[in-house]
Amino acid sequence: MNSAALITMVLAQGIVICLTLYFFYKVLTTPPVQEPDSFSDNDEESIRKND
Amino acid sequence: MAAKVEAWGSRVGLILAMAGNAVGLGNFLRFPVQAVQNGGGAFIIPYLVCFLLMGIPLLLIEWSTGRFGGKFGNHSTPYILDTMAKGRVWKYIGVFGIFTNIAVAAYYCYIESWTMSYVYHSIVGTFDGMSQADVAGFFNSYVDISQSTTGIPYEAVLFYIICLLLNTWILSKGLGGIEKVAKIGMPLLILFGVILAVRGVTLGTSGASDIFPNANAWDGLNFLWTPQFDSLANPKVWLAAAGQIFFTLSVGMGTIHCYAAYLKEKDDVALNAVSAGFMNEFVEVVLGSLIVIPIAAGYLGLDWVIQNAGFGMAFQTMPYLFQQWGGVLAILAGVFWFGLLFFAGITSSLAMGTPWMGFMSDEFGWSKNKGAWSFGALALLMGLPTVIFYNQGVFDQYDYWAGTVSLVVFAFLETVLFSYIFGINRGWEEINKGADIKLPKFFKYVILIITPLLLGAVLVSSIPDWVNQIKNNDTNNKEWFADNYFAENFEGSGAVSGKVIDVKSDYIKFEFESERKKFDKVSNQVLVEKFNDTKEYKFDSSLNQEAIVKVGDVIKPGDAIAKGNFTNNTLYKFIGRMLLLSLFVFISIIVYVAYKKRVKEGRATL
Numbered sequence: 001m002n003s004a005a006l007i008t009m010v011l012a013q014g015i016v017i018c019l020t021l022y023f024f025y026k027v028l029t030t031p032p033v034q035e036p037d038s039f040s041d042n043d044e045e046s047i048r049k050n051d
Numbered sequence: 052m053a054a055k056v057e058a059w060g061s062r063v064g065l066i067l068a069m070a071g072n073a074v075g076l077g078n079f080l081r082f083p084v085q086a087v088q089n090g091g092g093a094f095i096i097p098y099l100v101c102f103l104l105m106g107i108p109l110l111l112i113e114w115s116t117g118r119f120g121g122k123f124g125n126h127s128t129p130y131i132l133d134t135m136a137k138g139r140v141w142k143y144i145g146v147f148g149i150f151t152n153i154a155v156a157a158y159y160c161y162i163e164s165w166t167m168s169y170v171y172h173s174i175v176g177t178f179d180g181m182s183q184a185d186v187a188g189f190f191n192s193y194v195d196i197s198q199s200t201t202g203i204p205y206e207a208v209l210f211y212i213i214c215l216l217l218n219t220w221i222l223s224k225g226l227g228g229i230e231k232v233a234k235i236g237m238p239l240l241i242l243f244g245v246i247l248a249v250r251g252v253t254l255g256t257s258g259a260s261d262i263f264p265n266a267n268a269w270d271g272l273n274f275l276w277t278p279q280f281d282s283l284a285n286p287k288v289w290l291a292a293a294g295q296i297f298f299t300l301s302v303g304m305g306t307i308h309c310y311a312a313y314l315k316e317k318d319d320v321a322l323n324a325v326s327a328g329f330m331n332e333f334v335e336v337v338l339g340s341l342i343v344i345p346i347a348a349g350y351l352g353l354d355w356v357i358q359n360a361g362f363g364m365a366f367q368t369m370p371y372l373f374q375q376w377g378g379v380l381a382i383l384a385g386v387f388w389f390g391l392l393f394f395a396g397i398t399s400s401l402a403m404g405t406p407w408m409g410f411m412s413d414e415f416g417w418s419k420n421k422g423a424w425s426f427g428a429l430a431l432l433m434g435l436p437t438v439i440f441y442n443q444g445v446f447d448q449y450d451y452w453a454g455t456v457s458l459v460v461f462a463f464l465e466t467v468l469f470s471y472i473f474g475i476n477r478g479w480e481e482i483n484k485g486a487d488i489k490l491p492k493f494f495k496y497v498i499l500i501i502t503p504l505l506l507g508a509v510l511v512s513s514i515p516d517w518v519n520q521i522k523n524n525d526t527n528n529k530e531w532f533a534d535n536y537f538a539e540n541f542e543g544s545g546a547v548s549g550k551v552i553d554v555k556s557d558y559i560k561f562e563f564e565s566e567r568k569k570f571d572k573v574s575n576q577v578l579v580e581k582f583n584d585t586k587e588y589k590f591d592s593s594l595n596q597e598a599i600v601k602v603g604d605v606i607k608p609g610d611a612i613a614k615g616n617f618t619n620n621t622l623y624k625f626i627g628r629m630l631l632l633s634l635f636v637f638i639s640i641i642v643y644v645a646y647k648k649r650v651k652e653g654r655a656t657l
Contacts, residue, residue: 001276005272005276005277008277009092009276012092015099016332016337020326020333023326024326024329026487026488028063030322030487
């Protein structure tokens with residue numbers, strides 16, 4: 001391969017691989033959201049488009 | 052009235068299902084071809100810019116609107132859009148989100164069935180000893196349902212029905228079934244892809260033969276990745292990049308909304324959307340670029356690739372190339388290649404069933420089973436014409452109107468709704484609710500200004516082509532029924548004449564001057580050279596069709612070349628368009644009935 005092609009390929013694929021792994025790692029390691037423990041947390045959203 | 056609402060079993064399952072929805076055959080076949088045709092390595096620059104400015108914003112819009120609609124018990128676009136704005140019209144615009152899926156599933160399952168069938172043929176050794184022309188001919192006879200490639204009558208129809216039944220059966224298991232398939236299919240797809248990509252990178256010159264002595268896989272990679280920076284100034288390249296991003300992410304279909312509608316109100320959408328989007332990019336940019344082009348260039352040479360790169364390579368060329376690996380390796384390569392295409396296909400087609408099922412469950416209380424089997428029946432009804440009249444152009448009409456135009460129209464409208472009617476401030480708040488990553492505020496303004504402008508540009512630039520399609524400007528045989536057959540264009544411009552070099556009563560062969568591209572290794576440029584090409588016509592004597600030209604005649608496109616009874620493809624294309632229109636009207640009526648039902652129950656909104 002010529003060097004321009006090799007650099008473009010490695011750069012483009014490297015960026016995509018790194019970001020894919022980074023975001024998937026964050027998905028795997030972010031703890032799940034705790035269930036709301038108060039009524040106020042539960043009923044804050046009840047309005048619809050007529051508001 | 053709604054049946055028990057489902058939920059995703061795990062976050063990883065949801066992301067794999069979303070990524071599976073996006074990853075399709077286009078990742079392996081469309082992306083490398085687009086790159087080859089639009090500046091090689093430089094294409095990656097507009098491509099990644101469009102991913103940032105259009106792809107990620109659209110993913111964020113669709114994930115967040117889906118979750119927003121789900122909060123009110125709506126799991127498909129008609130009522131998801133209805134919850135976002137006043138006015139009755141939005142639920143009918145949301146019809147696109149069901150219509151597109153049924154229409155696309157109808158023909159997409161046909162392609163999926165080819166991959167199933169080709170796995171079978173790879174295992175039983177059908178392609179053993181076949182020449183490249185034989186493999187291409189095998190595909191042509193496969194899609195001609197009057198012929199049988201294996202002795203199984205109506206083989207193409209049979210595999211199509213098996214494929215549709217499999218999809219329907221999995222869908223009847225609900226989100227759990229889809230999640231299970233994604234958890235098995237996506238890792239296998241990536242594994243198969245990595246194995247083939249390693250082969251693509253390491254093939255080098257070992258595939259050169261007496262017929263193609265200069266074949267070199269690295270030439271393919273050079274051509275694909277050498278940046279031609281002058282192409283960056285060409286607006287067509289940017290439009291091609293925007294189009295590729297658009298189609299690869301499966302945005303504008305309504306499937307993302309539907310999947311996201313099963314999230315809980317405070318579940319993250321920002322990180323999920325970006326993660327699923329990048330997983331699709333990994334499959335496309337990394338795996339998609341390292342398989343078809345280098346392997347084809349490694350056996351057939353770069354010039355062949357430049358002249359023939361296209362969707363057909365998957366079925367008409369790859370089986371021949373795998374035969375060069377010999378024995379068990381050839382079987383394994385066939386299974387890996389068509390297996391990965393099958394998993395790419397089924398994870399997408401399953402997603403297409405969920406909007407219909409979600410709508411019928413929300414509005415009429417239909418069970419998963421009833422929803423799935425009714426979807427299967429609709430897809431079969433819509434799909435059989437594409438199978439039976441594949442060569443007459445019905446398949447292409449579905450792909451164009453449902454698989455291309457509808458997506459762009461719907462994505463543009465939903466972006467306008469999100470940014471300007473629902474309101475960008477509420478929208479931005481919705482995107483960031485429960486977010487596990489902090490999105491730069493830059494995206495808020497991109498969603499407000501850049502994304503609608505880019506989508507608008509893609510939409511407006513495609514309108515002239517809509518007119519050409521409706522006016523049948525791609526053919527010189529516009530009448531449904533005719534007594535004469537007219538010569539089609541010999542090449543793209545329609546300005547070239549052809550000379551008759553062979554004639555029988557039911558056969559004509561023309562020779563004409565054409566152009567083809569060749570890659571000059573010294574200057575690293577694609578050069579155009581002239582050559583004499585040929586074109587053949589075959590006629591059916593049982594319909595009194597007979598050639599009316601003689602050897603040596605010079606024929607212009609549009610000149611009569613045969614007489615007899617002709618039923619032209621324009622009839623079948625018109626039927627295809629009418630079937631699609633009927634489906635859209637049918638779903639609109641169902642949405643109207645659901646609206647009336649909501650009015651009766653006091654649940655309707657303004």
